[in-house]
Amino acid sequence: xxTDLDATFAALADPTRRAILARLATGEATVTExxxxxxxSQPAISKHLRVLERAGLISRGRSAQRRPCRLNAGPLQxxxxxxxxxxxxxAESYQRLDNLLDELRAxxxxxxxxxxxxEGDDRA
Amino acid sequence: xxTDLDATFAALADPTRRAILARLATGEATVTExxxxxxxSQPAISKHLRVLERAGLISRGRSAQRRPCRLNAGPLQxxxxxxxxxxxxxAESYQRLDNLLDELRAxxxxxxxxxxxxEGDDRA
DNA sequence: ACGCTGTATAACCTCTCGGTTTTATAACCA
DNA sequence: TGGTTATAAAACCGAGAGGTTATACAGCGT
Numbered sequence: 085x086x087t088d089l090d091a092t093f094a095a096l097a098d099p100t101r102r103a104i105l106a107r108l109a110t111g112e113a114t115v116t117e118x119x120x121x122x123x124x125s126q127p128a129i130s131k132h133l134r135v136l137e138r139a140g141l142i143s144r145g146r147s148a149q150r151r152p153c154r155l156n157a158g159p160l161q162x163x164x165x166x167x168x169x170x171x172x173x174x175a176e177s178y179q180r181l182d183n184l185l186d187e188l189r190a191x192x193x194x195x196x197x198x199x200x201x202x203e204g205d206d207r208a
Numbered sequence: 209x210x211t212d213l214d215a216t217f218a219a220l221a222d223p224t225r226r227a228i229l230a231r232l233a234t235g236e237a238t239v240t241e242x243x244x245x246x247x248x249s250q251p252a253i254s255k256h257l258r259v260l261e262r263a264g265l266i267s268r269g270r271s272a273q274r275r276p277c278r279l280n281a282g283p284l285q286x287x288x289x290x291x292x293x294x295x296x297x298x299a300e301s302y303q304r305l306d307n308l309l310d311e312l313r314a315x316x317x318x319x320x321x322x323x324x325x326x327e328g329d330d331r332a
Numbered sequence: 333a334c335g336c337t338g339t340a341t342a343a344c345c346t347c348t349c350g351g352t353t354t355t356a357t358a359a360c361c362a
Numbered sequence: 363t364g365g366t367t368a369t370a371a372a373a374c375c376g377a378g379a380g381g382t383t384a385t386a387c388a389g390c391g392t
Contacts, residue, residue: 093221157297173281
């Protein structure tokens with residue numbers, strides 16, 4: 085249960101991959117759809133997807149010649165759990181930020197209908 | 209405010225560095241103290257510390273010829289905030305884990321005297 | 333002044349990463 | 363059957379990670 089953190093954090097260390105995850109949070113997408121926003125070749129995206137897949141962050145189906153990707157957030161939860169152990173430490177420093185997360189959480193729950201303009205969006 | 213995630217996640221992607229952070233959650237420590245548990249040369253640890261420092265995860269003081277390190281958890285909070293955007297997605301899949309975090313949190317609050325022993329300890 | 337302790341720097345090696353271009357595979361369409 | 367679309371695979375490249383050993387530097391103790 086304490087493995088894979090290497091792969092998970094390493095996968096998250098790249099802005100392109102974080103953006104891909106953000107996109108996939110919206111719903112399934114094909115490789116070319118995912119590649120579109122980036123000034124990068126298609127094979128480069130395929131490589132990123134392979135990294136995400138090996139980290140367990142995405143999984144892929146088959147639809148004709150397309151290979152749709154979908155988010156698999158399990159590892160993100162593991163990562164979050166690891167980080168949670170340090171919550172106190174930044175709470176010490178500046179407790180106000182403890183609220184930030186609660187706000188964030190509340191915002192998400194409330195904004196079920198409102199057009200999310202909040203973060204989760206990286207990259208141009 | 210949404211930068212540095214690259215550096216933060218990259219820093220967290222190494223088990224040695226995660227272990228160092230776990231150790232520092234206990235309190236300040238000198239370089240040799242930090243190096244002790246690892247089957248690795250001292251310069252290697254110094255390099256890891258430089259990575260952590262450049263990621264803003266630690267800062268260092270001076271006490272005689274020693275250069276004590278202390279945890280600076282700000283970036284961890286940023287990382288947590290980023291991950292928080294995906295909470296729903298694993299909540300969908302298996303809601304039970306939503307509780308896990310609450311339990312973890314509760315455990316920490318209760319164990320006000322026992323600093324993070326959960327996980328964090330990697331490596332042989 | 334001398335030597336010891338604590339830490340950083342330098343030079344080097346190997347491996348992986350992130351990107352490229354080119355080519356192959358697979359499944360659709362006509 | 364042939365062509366086009368969607369994706370993967372191969373071969374290559376430069377840069378950086380992560381480790382090593384050897385060396386330099388700083389500050390203490392005597």
